[in-house]
Amino acid sequence: MPTILIAEDETTIAEAVGYALRAEGFAADHVLLGAAVLPRIQAGGVDLLILDVGLPDMTGFDVCRGVRAASDVPVIFLTARQGEVDRVLGLELGADDYVVKPFSPRELVARVRACLRRRAPRPQARWQGAGAFEIDPEGRRIRYRGRMLELTRYEHGLLEALLARPGAVLSRAQLMDRVWPDALDSGDRTVDTHIKTLRAKLRAASTEADPIHTHRGLGYSIDPDAGC
Numbered sequence: 001m002p003t004i005l006i007a008e009d010e011t012t013i014a015e016a017v018g019y020a021l022r023a024e025g026f027a028a029d030h031v032l033l034g035a036a037v038l039p040r041i042q043a044g045g046v047d048l049l050i051l052d053v054g055l056p057d058m059t060g061f062d063v064c065r066g067v068r069a070a071s072d073v074p075v076i077f078l079t080a081r082q083g084e085v086d087r088v089l090g091l092e093l094g095a096d097d098y099v100v101k102p103f104s105p106r107e108l109v110a111r112v113r114a115c116l117r118r119r120a121p122r123p124q125a126r127w128q129g130a131g132a133f134e135i136d137p138e139g140r141r142i143r144y145r146g147r148m149l150e151l152t153r154y155e156h157g158l159l160e161a162l163l164a165r166p167g168a169v170l171s172r173a174q175l176m177d178r179v180w181p182d183a184l185d186s187g188d189r190t191v192d193t194h195i196k197t198l199r200a201k202l203r204a205a206s207t208e209a210d211p212i213h214t215h216r217g218l219g220y221s222i223d224p225d226a227g228c
């Protein structure tokens with residue numbers, strides 16, 4: 001019996017959704033505050049999260065960001081205004097679907113069912129360990145010290161290229177070839193700029209180590225075990 005967690009401060013809505021879910025054979029849990037969501041997800045056993053954007057203590061967007069750093073649980077947003085939909089879609093929060101209020105609980109349950117069906121056949125991610133990093137090559141995701149990194153395509157490409165050859169010094173030209181194969185210019189600045197933002201994200205994930213090393217005049221290398 002899949003368990004659905006409902007994060008919604010309007011109890012009448014939460015009760016109606018919970019009732020519709022239970023009638024269709026789901027188990028339903030309910031929390032009123034955004035701060036309660038992550039601990040409940042981390043406790044395990046939640047198969048899908050229904051997340052109101054307008055929670056009293058924090059926005060659903062912030063809740064989702066925290067959840068995504070820790071879990072792949074499917075998320076369906078409840079939005080109060082059509083105008084919020086653009087944000088749901090535009091923020092690349094990794095949400096699976098959204099429903100605009102007012103909605104029919106039966107419609108939402110149909111979305112839940114469809115969402116779980118879509119997710120079901122996905123094979124388990126094959127995480128490959130590399131020091132403090134874990135790489136999911138098929139999902140194009142990288143975790144650092146247990147935290148999912150939210151990287152742009154280019155940051156991801158750079159990190160992947162460096163991690164493929166731990167300790168090796170890769171020149172800016174080599175990195176350009178790997179990450180920007182179609183670029184016309186030499187692109188030293190491009191590499192440097194994205195290395196800088198990548199470093200900032202690694203620092204945000206863990207202040208203890210600086211795994212990317214600059215080799216003046218030569219390029220960059222990575223020490224995946226830095227600070228391990």
Ligand code: CA
Pocket residue numbers: 008009010052053054055056
């Ligand atoms: Ca609300």
